Amino acid sequence: MTIPAIGVRGLRVVAYVGTADDGPGTVIQNRGVAASPRGPRGGVGPGDVGNFIITGHRTSHGRPLGRATELVNGDHILITAGGTVYDYVVNRTMTISFRKSAELAQQNAAVPGRPGVTPTRAMITISTCATPEDHAAGNFWHDELGNPEHRINKIGTLVATHPL
Template sequence: MNTAPAVMAIPRIGLTGLRVTPYQGSADDALGTKIQNLGRAASPQGPRGGVGPGDVGNYVVTAHRLTAGGPFRRLPSLRNGDHVYVTAGGTRYDYVISQTMWISFRKPADLVRQSAPVPGFPGRTATKAMITLSTCATIEDHAAGNFWKDQFDNPEHRIDKVGVLVGTRPA
């Protein structure tokens, strides 16, 4: 598994140089939230998380939208076909966004869908490298009158942009 720290760029939303810190855990747990609070992205890896960049399976990356510099502030505006570049261990990985998922922190089945080896499809065996970029839907939840939050101040819903690896090259 590729567990190297990474740097992310998403040209469509003007994001460059976002540090991605891998850790053992699950999306938006205490350690992941602590990493995000530093203005970085967090990548949960291992049995309850995902894989590393370029590995077959789901490379999960979470970052704040409204606090700590809001690196994923414009993530919801990503469209299918937009590129996400991740550089790690001397390789640049090129992912292309292919779908959007909404998940609820109040539904355990949704959390499983988010971190599944094939995003959105628990139980399927991964055959390609994929990425799930995840951020809060605070703005949308509040607009709908939903002010629920968990112990880490995460709102009920997350917006996930899912993509597939389309190429690699030396960094």
């Protein structure tokens, strides 16, 4: 994964069966790479119709998504897989709480933010912690895996593909 606007270049994204920020995904992220949950409760692969979810650490383990919150609408996220480059463009930000199951469902939905809606296009969710924001607000809650209460998600839509 490459995100020119925030200096991410060639970040490895490891696919696994699961949901965003579960135990197996956290183990992957703790290696300093990004994790991409797939399957019935996770997301889809690059270029597929639905929600291609990528999670990564912002404040620890090499901070691969340390600047993810700086992404703004119009910034490009480039995914290289199988000899193809998938070009997604950020079009919104969604913040969710780990303590609210309805908000977790929004993050993991096939159409980000709209559980139960059938997707018609390829989308991407880049998800990382809101630890600095939570701590600044006096919120030091975290789950058993160390995830803070809030996640910041940058949502984008696939706009182009081209051969590598």
